[in-house]
Structure formats: C-alpha cells, structure tokens
Amino acid sequence: QSKTFANGSPRKTLVILGSGWGSVSLLKNLDTSKYNVVVVSPRNFFLYTPLLPSAPVGTVELKSIVEPIRAIGRRSKGEVIYHEGEASDVDTVNKVIKVKSSMNGAPHEFDVKYDYLVVGVGAQPNTFGTPGVYEHASFLKEISDAQEIRRKVMTTVSSAASLDPSDPERKRLLSFIVVGGGPTGVEFAAELQDFVDQDLSKWMPTISKEIKVTLVEASPNILGMFDKSLIQYTNDLFKKEKIEVKLKTAVKEVKETTVTTKCGDVVEETPYGILVWATGNAPRDVSLKLMSKLEEQNSRRGLLIDDKLRLLGGNGSIYSIGDCTFHAGLFPTAQVAFQEGVYLGEVFNKIHKIDQLKWELSNTQDKSSQEKIQAKIDIMNSKIDDFKYHHLGALAYIGSEKAIADIAMGESRYNLSGSFTFLFWRYAYLSMCISARNKVLVALDWIKVSIFGRNSSV
Numbered sequence: 001q002s003k004t005f006a007n008g009s010p011r012k013t014l015v016i017l018g019s020g021w022g023s024v025s026l027l028k029n030l031d032t033s034k035y036n037v038v039v040v041s042p043r044n045f046f047l048y049t050p051l052l053p054s055a056p057v058g059t060v061e062l063k064s065i066v067e068p069i070r071a072i073g074r075r076s077k078g079e080v081i082y083h084e085g086e087a088s089d090v091d092t093v094n095k096v097i098k099v100k101s102s103m104n105g106a107p108h109e110f111d112v113k114y115d116y117l118v119v120g121v122g123a124q125p126n127t128f129g130t131p132g133v134y135e136h137a138s139f140l141k142e143i144s145d146a147q148e149i150r151r152k153v154m155t156t157v158s159s160a161a162s163l164d165p166s167d168p169e170r171k172r173l174l175s176f177i178v179v180g181g182g183p184t185g186v187e188f189a190a191e192l193q194d195f196v197d198q199d200l201s202k203w204m205p206t207i208s209k210e211i212k213v214t215l216v217e218a219s220p221n222i223l224g225m226f227d228k229s230l231i232q233y234t235n236d237l238f239k240k241e242k243i244e245v246k247l248k249t250a251v252k253e254v255k256e257t258t259v260t261t262k263c264g265d266v267v268e269e270t271p272y273g274i275l276v277w278a279t280g281n282a283p284r285d286v287s288l289k290l291m292s293k294l295e296e297q298n299s300r301r302g303l304l305i306d307d308k309l310r311l312l313g314g315n316g317s318i319y320s321i322g323d324c325t326f327h328a329g330l331f332p333t334a335q336v337a338f339q340e341g342v343y344l345g346e347v348f349n350k351i352h353k354i355d356q357l358k359w360e361l362s363n364t365q366d367k368s369s370q371e372k373i374q375a376k377i378d379i380m381n382s383k384i385d386d387f388k389y390h391h392l393g394a395l396a397y398i399g400s401e402k403a404i405a406d407i408a409m410g411e412s413r414y415n416l417s418g419s420f421t422f423l424f425w426r427y428a429y430l431s432m433c434i435s436a437r438n439k440v441l442v443a444l445d446w447i448k449v450s451i452f453g454r455n456s457s458v
C-alpha cells in the first residue's frame with residue numbers, strides 16, 4: 001500500500017495492539033485502505049472465548065474456536081501488516097511502540113511508529129496476590145490453558161485409576177476444584193461434570209463416580225451479574241449434578257497438593273488433584289506502564305477512557321477498547337469489546353475524512369476556501385457521536401444441556417432457563433462465531449459429540 005494517497009496526502013499509520021474481540025471487531029469495520037494498518041499481538045489468531053470453557057473437555061475442538069489474524073486481515077479492503085510480538089512500552093511523546101518478539105528463537109526487539117494507536121490488549125488473570133496460584137493452578141484464558149487443563153485431567157484420571165480405591169492419594173487426585181463463581185468458573189465446572197457424567201462414566205464407571213467437582217466462591221453468590229431466580233436455578237441444578245458449591249469461601253493459598261480456604265473464621269486445607277483459577281481480570285503490564293506515564297490515568301483497575309473511547313492523557317491519538325479499559329457502565333465482556341470495535345471502525349473512517357480536509361486546509365492559501373474547509377471539518381467532527389453500549393443480555397451454560405439467559409429488549413428484561421434456553425444459547429453462540437469456518441467447525445463438533453461422545457485424547 002502506497003504511503004500517500006492520489007492527491008499527495010500522507011496515509012496515516014494506525015497501530016492496533018491485540019487480536020482479541022475489540023481489535024478484530026475494529027479490523028472488520030475499518031476501511032483498511034484508508035490507513036497503513038499494523039496489528040501487533042503475541043497471538044496470531046483470534047480466540048472465540050465464549051466457547052473456551054467447552055474446549056478442555058473436548059465439547060469443541062481447539063482449532064474450531066480460533067481464526068488466524070492474517071485470514072481476517074486478508075478479507076479486509078486494504079493491506080493489514082501483522083507483527084507477532086508483545087507491545088512492552090508506549091512512548092506517547094514520540095508516538096512509538098516497543099515490541100518484544102523473537103527471531104529464530106532469540107529475543108528480538110523493534111519499534112513501530114504510529115499516528116493513531118488503539119490499545120486492545122485485554123487483561124490477565126487476577127490472582128489477588130494469592131500465593132501459589134501461578135505455580136500450581138491452571139487458568140482458563142488462552143488456548144494453551146485449555147490444552148494444559150485437558151492434559152492434566154487425562155493424566156490425573158489415569159494416575160488415580162492405577163491406585164487402590166482405599167488409597168487417600170486416589171481421592172485427592174479425583175478432587176477437581178474450580179476457584180471463582182463468575183461465569184468462567186461456573187461454565188467450566190458444568191462442562192467438567194458433563195464430561196464425567198456423559199463420557200468418562202462409560203469408559204471408567206468406577207473412577208467417574210469418585211470424581212468430585214467443587215466450585216469455590218468468595219462472595220455470597222455465584223454468577224453475581226445474573227438475576228436471583230437464575231442463580232437459584234443454577235444452584236439447584238449444580239446440587240443435582242453433584243457439583244459442590246462453597247460460598248463465602250475465599251482461597252487464601254494454593255500449595256502443590258492442597259488449597260487453603262477461609263469461610264468466616266474457619267480455615268480449611270483441602271487436598272486437590274486439579275485446580276482451575278477463574279477469579280476475573282487484572283491489567284496487563286503494558287497497560288500498567290502506560291497508566292504510570294500519564295497523570296490522567298489514576299485508576300488501577302484499567303485504562304481510563306472518555307465517552308469517545310479516547311485514552312485520557314493520550315492527546316487524542318490513542319484510543320483504548322475492551323478488557324484493558326475501565327469505564328463506568330462498560331463491563332469486561334466480549335459484547336462490550338465487540339461493540340466498541342464496531343464504533344471505533346466507524347470513527348476512524350470519519351477521522352480519515354477529517355484528516356483529508358485538514359491536509360487540504362494546510363495546502364490552501366485562499367481565505368474563503370479555508371473557511372469553507374474549516375466549516376466542513378467542524379461538521380465532520382460534530383458527527384462523531386459518543387459510544388453507546390447496547391446491552392443485549394447475558395447467557396451462560398450450566399451443564400446437563402441447560403443454560404440460563406438474561407435477555408434485554410429495550411427497557412424489558414427476560415429471564416430464561418432450562419433445555420430450550422440451551423438451544424437458544426447454542427444458536428446465539430454459533431451465530432456470533434467470527435467466521436463461516438468457525439461456525440461450521442463448531443456445529444460439526446457438537447454433532448460429533450452427540451453421536452460419538454467427547455474426544456478426550458490429549
């Protein structure tokens with residue numbers, strides 16, 4: 001793509017950090033022929049996170065829920081350059097990103113210049129500084145996490161099977177603990193129990209009966225963002241499915257084979273075989289570094305943005321979307337990040353027109369022409385509305401082919417639960433898949449599982 005347009009005006013460089021929900025939605029809605037578009041992300045694919053809890057137990061295959069970033073870029077109008085690497089620092093004065101990458105296995109660092117920057121780096125798992133989490137627990141955030149959990153489940157079950165039923169080590173290995181009763185923890189606990197009841201029970205009936213799935217939640221309720229009736233429905237179903245829910249119980253430490261919990265004044269040490277940590281989000285290092293540089297960034301919860309998604313302190317050239325941000329009324333969900341990406345795509349299409357007019361203005365000597373161009377710029381600027389989030393509702397899979405849904409239609413809210421809601425959940429999640437390829441692969445996975453069961457080979 002040429003560095004200038006036909007009229008001689010420079011083509012500006014738009015750098016997008018991240019290849020997640022926000023960044024990909026932006027990429028899909030941006031006229032990429034209007035900018036030099038550069039994507040920097042350590043992950044060379046988009047990950048469809050809503051189906052990630054299904055992946056460790058094989059309800060869907062990992063390859064079905066990813067889409068290469070280069071394939072997404074190829075489908076856009078203009079060229080999209082992709083750098084596989086991690087933005088480690090942003091020089092907001094000289095408009096340069098420092099990127100950490102690797103070349104032939106050796107660490108490699110380089111700079112990327114920008115005119116406009118969109119920070120969509122997401123968040124990292126929050127451990128609240130709990131000792132032992134990084135060393136002994138698994139997260140459920142990335143594809144590699146799902147692979148790790150899958151491997152751990154299969155090896156742990158095999159190891160337990162080789163032990164005598166009276167051996168306490170067997171009981172420990174078959175104790176699976178999920179920490180965090182948000183939607184990630186609930187959906188994963190449900191998928192795990194499905195796998196045990198629907199698949200493992202056929203090949204290892206004795207072992208499957210001994211497996212105990214426990215969900216540990218620090219607050220008085222799981223699924224805090226859902227209506228009380230849906231929380232109750234989930235609690236009742238979990239009771240039937242024999243998933244133990246420990247409420248008002250905070251994990252204080254994770255050791256190699258035991259976890260320390262505190263409920264009121266009672267401190268307990270519980271042996272476990274596998275522990276999955278799903279207690280929400282914390283800012284990434286690059287976001288923290290950016291916050292520390294800008295006076296206006298005085299929250300530790302995320303990058304502060306204005307109503308047009310501009311980074312506070314970013315001088316109008318930096319925008320930020322998705323889980324790395326913190327703004328009242330905008331939650332860390334795919335739904336929010338997706339809508340922000342759509343909005344920002346439209347904004348950048350308008351900004352291009354404004355920049356073209358500004359270039360014309362700087363090349364015009366005639367006073368009255370200048371005034372006309374300036375008036376056009378003012379009109380274009382006034383056409384950039386604030387971002388408005390439209391909440392469509394929330395869905396969660398809770399096991400045994402049942403789901404819960406909190407549907408928002410205008411001012412009205414509808415709470416649905418059960419098997420019909422599960423079909424709706426499947427329909428909604430399939431239609432939200434980013435590409436036709438993902439839709440087909442996910443649908444085929446579901447059909448295969450319903451006929452042959454889950455493929456749990458590592």
Ligand code: FAD
Binds near residue numbers: 020
């Ligand atoms: P992400 O999608 O996390 O993308 C961040 C991107 O930035 C990634 O590509 C990452 O590799 C990249 N990156 C990281 N560090 C750097 C760096 N230093 N430089 C450059 N790039 C970097 N939300 C819903 O609305 N519905 C759901 O059903 C749902 N299910 C979920 C299930 C799970 C298991 C999880 C973990 C989350 C789920 N969410 C769901 C939340 C949703 O996934 C997030 O809100 C969404 O991914 C946020 O999008 P994002 O673009 O901000 O970040």
Ligand code: NAD
Binds near residue numbers: 050218223250397
């Ligand atoms: P979350 O922040 O929603 O929930 C984390 C839970 O962990 C909280 O309930 C918290 O009380 C608990 N917790 C924190 N520390 C603890 C400790 N030491 N011991 C025990 N419990 C502890 O996190 P999440 O579930 O990972 O979700 C992250 C974001 O992604 C949310 O915005 C969520 O809405 C979104 N998400 C949505 C869906 C969906 O819509 N189906 C699915 C997954 C994630």
